[in-house]
Amino acid sequence: MRAGNLDRSITVQSYTTTLNAYRVPVMAWVDVGTVRAQIIQSSTEEYLTNGAxxxxxxxxxxxxFEGVNTSSQVLYEGQTYNIREVKEIGRRKGLDLRCERKVAA
Known part of the structure; x- marks a missing residue:
């Protein structure tokens, strides 16, 4: 993996429980890390379900890097993508994150 190919910046977030000032559990998205990434493939598909x-x-x-799983999400260029698959490259050399964003038309 060449550093010159990692030309995008993404933020990986996990959904965790924290305690607020009143010791009440609050569910929130917390940043796991902001890393450099390369876009391998990007596509848009249209599915006909109950609505377009x-x-x-x-x-x-x-x-x-540690802490990425399918319950995490990726922030990229102001858009939120759900992680559908995490595939390790080699022995902890890299990760392929297959993500999906659903847009209601």
Missing amino acids: SDTTSIIFRTRY
Whole structure:
């Protein structure tokens, strides 16, 4: 993986429980890390369900780091993408994150 190919910046977030000032549990998205990434593939598909909707799929390739799973999400260019699949490249060399964003039309 060449550093020059990692030309995008993404933020990975996890959904966690924290305690507020009144010791009440609050569920919130917390940043796991902001990393450099490469876009491997990007596509938009239209599915006909109960309403018209577009699904944008994108695959990010980044260096390996802990704490990423399918319950996490990615922020990229102001858009939120759900992580559908995490694939490890080599032995902790990198990660392919297959993400999806659903847009209601």
